[in-house]
Amino acid sequence: xxxxxxxxxxxxxxxxxxxxxxxxxxxxxxxxxxxxxxxxxxxxxxxxxxxxxxxxxxxxxxxxxxxxxxxxxxxxxxxxxxxxxxxxxxxxxxxxxxxxxxxxxxxxxxxxxxxxxxxxxxxxxxxxxxxxxxxxxxxxxxxxxxxxxxxxxxxxxxxxxxxxxxxxxxxxxxxxxxxxxxxxxxxxxxxxxxxxxxxxxxxxxxxxxxxxxxxxxxxxxxxxxxxxxxxxxxxxxxxxxxxxxxxxxxxxxxxxxxxxxxxxxxxxxxxxxxxxxx
Amino acid sequence: xxxxxxxxxxxxxxxxxxxxxxxxxxxxxxxxxxxxxxxxxxxxxxxxxxxxxxxxxxxxxxxxxxxxxxxxxxxxxxxxxxxxxxxxxxxxxxxxxxxxxxxxxxxxxxxxxxxxxxxxxxxxxxxxxxxxxxxxxxxxxxxxxxxxxxxxxxxxxxxxxxxxxxxxxxxxxxxxxxxxxxxxxxxxxxxxxxxxxxxxxxxxxxxxxxxxxxxxxxxxxxxxxxxxxxxxxxxxxxxxxxxxxxxxxxxxxxxxxxxxxxxxxxxxxxxxxxxxxxxxxxxxxxxxxxxxxxxxxxxxxxxxxxxxxxxxxxxxxxxxxxxxxxxxxxxxxxxxxxxxxxxxxxxxxxxxxxxxxxxxxxxxxxxxxxxxxxxxxxxxxxxxxxxxxxx
Numbered sequence: 001x002x003x004x005x006x007x008x009x010x011x012x013x014x015x016x017x018x019x020x021x022x023x024x025x026x027x028x029x030x031x032x033x034x035x036x037x038x039x040x041x042x043x044x045x046x047x048x049x050x051x052x053x054x055x056x057x058x059x060x061x062x063x064x065x066x067x068x069x070x071x072x073x074x075x076x077x078x079x080x081x082x083x084x085x086x087x088x089x090x091x092x093x094x095x096x097x098x099x100x101x102x103x104x105x106x107x108x109x110x111x112x113x114x115x116x117x118x119x120x121x122x123x124x125x126x127x128x129x130x131x132x133x134x135x136x137x138x139x140x141x142x143x144x145x146x147x148x149x150x151x152x153x154x155x156x157x158x159x160x161x162x163x164x165x166x167x168x169x170x171x172x173x174x175x176x177x178x179x180x181x182x183x184x185x186x187x188x189x190x191x192x193x194x195x196x197x198x199x200x201x202x203x204x205x206x207x208x209x210x211x212x213x214x215x216x217x218x219x220x221x222x223x224x225x226x227x228x229x230x231x232x233x234x235x236x237x238x239x240x241x242x243x244x245x246x247x248x249x250x251x252x253x254x255x256x257x258x259x260x261x262x263x264x265x266x267x268x269x270x271x272x273x274x275x276x277x278x
Numbered sequence: 279x280x281x282x283x284x285x286x287x288x289x290x291x292x293x294x295x296x297x298x299x300x301x302x303x304x305x306x307x308x309x310x311x312x313x314x315x316x317x318x319x320x321x322x323x324x325x326x327x328x329x330x331x332x333x334x335x336x337x338x339x340x341x342x343x344x345x346x347x348x349x350x351x352x353x354x355x356x357x358x359x360x361x362x363x364x365x366x367x368x369x370x371x372x373x374x375x376x377x378x379x380x381x382x383x384x385x386x387x388x389x390x391x392x393x394x395x396x397x398x399x400x401x402x403x404x405x406x407x408x409x410x411x412x413x414x415x416x417x418x419x420x421x422x423x424x425x426x427x428x429x430x431x432x433x434x435x436x437x438x439x440x441x442x443x444x445x446x447x448x449x450x451x452x453x454x455x456x457x458x459x460x461x462x463x464x465x466x467x468x469x470x471x472x473x474x475x476x477x478x479x480x481x482x483x484x485x486x487x488x489x490x491x492x493x494x495x496x497x498x499x500x501x502x503x504x505x506x507x508x509x510x511x512x513x514x515x516x517x518x519x520x521x522x523x524x525x526x527x528x529x530x531x532x533x534x535x536x537x538x539x540x541x542x543x544x545x546x547x548x549x550x551x552x553x554x555x556x557x558x559x560x561x562x563x564x565x566x567x568x569x570x571x572x573x574x575x576x577x578x579x580x581x582x583x584x585x586x587x588x589x590x591x592x593x594x595x596x597x598x599x600x601x602x603x604x605x606x607x608x609x610x611x612x613x614x615x616x617x618x619x620x621x622x623x624x625x626x627x628x629x630x631x632x633x634x635x636x637x638x639x640x641x642x643x644x645x646x647x648x649x650x651x652x653x654x655x656x657x658x659x660x661x662x663x664x665x666x667x668x669x
Contacts, residue, residue, distance in 0.1 A: 045576065052576040163576065171578045176571050180556060180592035183642075187560030188365040188587060192311040192355055195642050197338045205555035205642050219311065230593040231554035231607060236643050240336070240553075 022071030022170070025057035027091055029077025029084050030111055030139060034156035035102035036060040036076050045163050052170050068094035072169055075148075078104040078111060078139045078261075085136075085145060092146040097169060100142045101162065103155035107227055108261030110155075111139040115261060139261065150175065155225040155258035158210050178209050179230040182222050185213035194221055201244045203254060206232035206264070227259040234268035248272050281487035282504035283496045285472065289483075290322040290348065292499045293434075297395045302432060305361050306397035307354050312340055314354045316361070319397055326351065333442035333635065335644035346481060349398050349474050352442035353634045357403040357563035358396055362427045363410060365587045369423075369570070372581040382581065388422075393430035400438050401453030402445075402634040404467055406563030408460045412626055413566055416462070423585075432491060435468040436483075439515045441523050444635030446648055448519075449526035452632040455516035458488065462628070470495060473512035484512040525638075525648040527619070528662035529629060532651055535661050536620035539654045540612070548650055549608035551643045556589035558637035558645070559614065564630045567595070590614050615650060 026036055040061060042049060049055075056066035073095035079085055092098055103109050119137045123130040142148055152165055161177055168175035178184070182204035186193060194200040194216050202221035204213070208229040215222050228234075234255070241251050255269035285293070297304050298320070306319040309326040319325065330343040331351040343350045372382040399407075407428075414421040415428065438447075438454035447453030456467050469492030472483040485501055486509060487493045559565040569588035574581040588595055591610050596603040604610050622630030631647070638646045655661015 048576045164573070167574055167576045167578075170576060171574050173572070173574065176573055178592075179594060180589070181554070183555040183557050184560065184587075184589065184592070187356075187557065190315070190356065190360065190365075192313040192315065193338075193557065193640055193642065196336055196640055197311065197313045197355070199337075202642075205553040205557075229554070231591075231610075233550075233553050233607060236551050236553050240642055 021052060021054040022096075023056040023066065023068070024053040025068065025070040025073045025091075025095070026055075026060065027057075027073060027075045027077075028060070029075065029088070029105065029142070030080040031077030031102065031104040031109065033060060033076070035105075035154075038101075038156045038159050038162055039074070042159050042163060049163070049166060053166070069096065070094060071096040072166075073098045075100045075105050075142050076102050078108045078141060079136070079145055080111060080114075080139045081135050083134070088142060088145050097149045098142075098146070099150045099152060099165060099169075100148050101152045101154075101157045103153065103225065103227065103258040104139075105142045106151040106153055106262075107259045107265075108139040108141050110258050110260065112261030113256060114139055115266075116256075141261065152177070153208055153226040154210055158212065160212075161210055180209055181205055181229040181232075182207045182209050182211070182213050182216070182226070185209045185211075186216050189213060189217065191216050194219060195240070195244060199244055201241050201246050201254070203237070205229075205240075206234050206237045206268075223257060224254065224265065225258050227262045228264035232264045234264055235271070238268060238272055248275075280506075280509060281493060281496075282506070282509050283485040283487065283501035284504045284508060285483040285485050285496075285499065285501045287322075287346070287348065287481055287483075289499050289501060290325070293495065294319060294321055294397065296495060296498045297397070297432070297434075301392055302395035303392040304395045304397050305358060306399075307349070307351070309340070313338060314340065314351050316354050316356050316358055322348070325349075325398070330440065331442060333444045333639045335444065335638050335646050336640075336642055337644075338639050345476050347440075347474055347476055349436045349438075349472075350440055352438060352440060352445055353400060353402060353636055353639075355636075355640070356561060357406055357634065357636070358399055359406070359410070359563050361394055361396075362407070362424055362431075363414070363566065367423060367585050369583045369585050372583075374579045388426065391427055393432070394427070395432040395434060397434045398436040398472075399433060400634070401435065401456035402438075402447045402450075402632040403563050404433065404435055404456050405452040405632045406634070408462060408467070409564045409626070409628060409630065409632070410566060411460070412462050412628070413564075432495070433468040433488075434470045434472060434492075434495070437471060437473040437512065437516045437519075439474060439519050441519050442635060442639070443524060444638040445523050445633065446525040446527060446635060447633035448521075448523045450529055450629065450631060450633035453516075454519040455513065468492070473515055475508075475511060475515065477511075484508045486512070525635065525646075527631070527633070527648050527651045528655065531655060531660055531662050532619045533623050533629070534620075535651065535655045535658050536616045538658045538660055540616075542654055542657055544650065544653050544657055545608040545612050548611050548645060549606060551645055552591075552607045552611050553641075553643050554591050554593075554607045554610065555642060556591040557640050557642060558647075559589040559591060560587065561636040561640045562618075563632060563634060563636070564618075565589070569595070590617075611645075615647060618647070619651060 203224035204222035208226040210226045304319040308317040368387040414424040466488045468488045471486040618630040
């Protein structure tokens with residue numbers, strides 16, 4: 001791996017006595033670019049990141065392209081076209097470690113709503129020439145197509161977690177990314193529980209931590225941006241959401257947002273759509 | 279005879295100022311986000327005067343009382359647990375030392391904080407502090423961070439006159455009136471014990487002196503002398519509070535009930551409701567489990583070891599090579615309640631539950647530990663028939 005890095009032509013800083021920095025590539029599939037922007041939003045850490053890795057391919061930030069292979073690839077977005085399927089295999093082939101970032105890449109994103117719809121039908125309504133369009137019937141996560149080394153959740157990903165994954169990769173250690181619920185983060189911060197104290201419906205109990213309990217910290221219920229926690233009991237939460245006054249339609253909608261395609265949320269929404277939880 | 283004093287409501291400000299003057303960080307109940315929480319108290323205006331609470335399984339609401347009671351509510355959202363045992367703390371920091379061949383030099387993080395005065399701590403929470411003392415400070419290896427924060431604590435307890443529907447301290451023998459001494463150490467439980475008396479037009483606090491430090495504080499605020507009659511009135515208030523509690527756990531049988539219930543079909547039932555969210559453990563004043571988490575910066579020059587609250591309800595809590603030993607929510611709930619109400623006794627010589635009712639109130643699914651214990655009691659045939667909660 002280091003061989004490839006030392007032979008790159010554009011890496012001016014890779015002098016004789018400086019150890020080669022691993023090459024980083026950032027790829028985009030069907031997505032809003034928000035997770036890539038999170039990298040650029042790492043203002044305080046950006047210089048350290050650029051010192052620690054060689055940013056070799058990152059069109060959102062620079063037109064300069066250094067050819068692969070790449071030690072680390074960060075992949076944003078979901079697979080929605082036949083071209084995507086080919087491209088992700090090419091990326092996998094030239095990546096050492098492949099990390100998917102964000103709800104699109106890890107669960108298919110909000111565009112996974114198409115998985116419940118008739119794509120031909122809305123293609124014919126939206127586009128004047130639907131025949132020019134080549135698209136798949138589904139939006140699927142990267143891991144449905146290639147092996148993924150690590151999945152970083154969130155819509156968008158959390159800046160601190162992203163830096164943590166990079167630091168872990170660079171130091172050859174396990175990232176400190178908890179898979180427990182958002183409730184833990186609320187309690188660690190001393191937040192008041194919004195469903196219990198205010199009657200506000202909240203997906204926190206079934207959602208993975210990572211955002212720092214952003215919405216409950218401001219008195220709002222959790223929207224599930226980080227996908228299902230490692231032991232999500234959606235049946236129980238569905239009953240609780242109904243108890244707090246949500247209609248079945250609304251419950252289906254909260255499960256089907258940014259992580260609609262995450263298996264636990266998908267199953268929960270299907271169950272409610274079919275007539276409620278047991 | 280006991281040393282009884284009387285404080286007027288206006289003395290609270292003097293009391294708080296006196297404590298702050300003496301270098302204490304005063305911690306007590308305060309209103310935030312429509313909830314009574316435990317926080318820093320700078321003056322009596324930080325106390326939730328005239329605010330009461332309504333607690334039920336999965337429900338917490340504050341309400342306006344029709345009097346000016348300063349302590350007219352039951353258990354705040356969180357106990358004093360984070361004061362001595364913070365949710366996350368740095369244990370040590372390491373720095374790569376290039377003069378030493380790149381080895382790390384570690385620097386232990388020492389807690390260096392003001393002593394704490396607990397103002398208005400309830401009997402249940404005070405008992406929980408004593409349990410934490412036993413677990414964290416009185417065993418072979420002391421938790422140095424806990425001990426550093428806990429040293430020099432001044433306790434101005436307020437006996438609870440208004441339990442919530444979720445409270446069951448009376449059945450656990452932990453309240454509403456605190457025991458004068460810690461049953462494990464024999465040390466005084468409080469420096470001062472206040473009982474708030476609101477009777478017609480009179481509003482005052484009966485203060486019972488527990489230690490010389492408490493007496494000193496009472497003298498400093500020039501509290502007037504009280505009588506045995508005042509003390510009797512204070513005891514009547516907590517007796518009535520105990521009698522008003524509707525939930526209960528039979529503490530005499532529960533240890534054996536849990537022991538006999540390892541294969542109970544009840545676990546499946548509770549697992550259907552359990553969200554695995556960890557809230558019960560996070561609000562439990564005696565839960566003390568933590569995980570160690572190591573972080574390093576991008577360059578690998580600096581590293582830190584953090585100790586963070588953890589919960590037996592998360593999958594990774596029991597992760598060992600190959601996977602978690604408690605894969606199902608059924609196994610995790612069983613582990614938690616069995617520890618609280620049974621194996622804690624084998625481990626520490628006491629039960630791990632103080633009857634504060636927080637795990638009932640703050641469980642978003644409304645799982646009720648008294649109801650589960652009662653159900654297991656019935657199903658095992660070992661429980662008391664007098665157990666309160668019915669299913």
